[in-house]
Amino acid sequence: MTDRRTAILEAAARLIARRGVRGLRMEELATEAGVSTALVYYYFKDRAGILRHTLEFINDRAERYTGGLDDLEASRADPRNSLEQSLLLEFQDLATVRENSTAWGELRASAIFEPGLREDLTKAGLSWVQEVAFLLACAHPMTPAPALTTSAERLTALLEGLSMRWLSGVLHVAHARELMLEAVEVELEHLGRLGQH
Numbered sequence: 022m023t024d025r026r027t028a029i030l031e032a033a034a035r036l037i038a039r040r041g042v043r044g045l046r047m048e049e050l051a052t053e054a055g056v057s058t059a060l061v062y063y064y065f066k067d068r069a070g071i072l073r074h075t076l077e078f079i080n081d082r083a084e085r086y087t088g089g090l091d092d093l094e095a096s097r098a099d100p101r102n103s104l105e106q107s108l109l110l111e112f113q114d115l116a117t118v119r120e121n122s123t124a125w126g127e128l129r130a131s132a133i134f135e136p137g138l139r140e141d142l143t144k145a146g147l148s149w150v151q152e153v154a155f156l157l158a159c160a161h162p163m164t165p166a167p168a169l170t171t172s173a174e175r176l177t178a179l180l181e182g183l184s185m186r187w188l189s190g191v192l193h194v195a196h197a198r199e200l201m202l203e204a205v206e207v208e209l210e211h212l213g214r215l216g217q218h
Contacts, residue, residue, distance in 0.1 A: 129142060
């Protein structure tokens with residue numbers, strides 16, 4: 022990815038986190054990125070293109086700070102720890118994590134009014150659910166795939182809700198982490214019972 026293209030995506034993530042999708046203006050984006058408006062259109066064609074690519078950008082950035090599934094051996098050796106760390110790293114009090122989580126929430130909320138965002142958000146959400154389901158499967162390999170997916174959906178949905186509460190100051194980060202760990206415990210116990218049948 023070129024430096025200017027990356028600068029535009031970083032600027033888009035910042036602006037979406039600050040002002041929401043509806044507040045994103047191409048001229049302001051160009052100024053924030055330090056490029057011309059024509060260059061923004063050159064790289065991304067239109068507003069829908071910038072939104073789609075910004076979503077991909079924040080997902081890629083999240084995978085880098087949460088580790089994604091980079092270390093498969095570690096995931097299999099200690100799946101619970103890998104699962105917990107992957108989820109808890111979404112609660113880091115770092116500017117990038119806050120910006121990513123806020124931008125993700127803004128993009129999700131905008132999909133209500135901009136159906137063009139739904140397909141990309143669905144793909145990104147499905148990818149995340151599959152990663153969490155994989156980690157759950159490492160912990161409970163005998164559990165049926167649909168049950169793993171359902172547990173992963175519950176955990177990722179809870180994480181999104183806790184993240185929004187933390188980011189808005191309603192919930193302290195330590196408490197959000199505790200609640201997430203308790204939810205992991207509940208899901209793993211549930212899957213363990215299912216895997217025994």
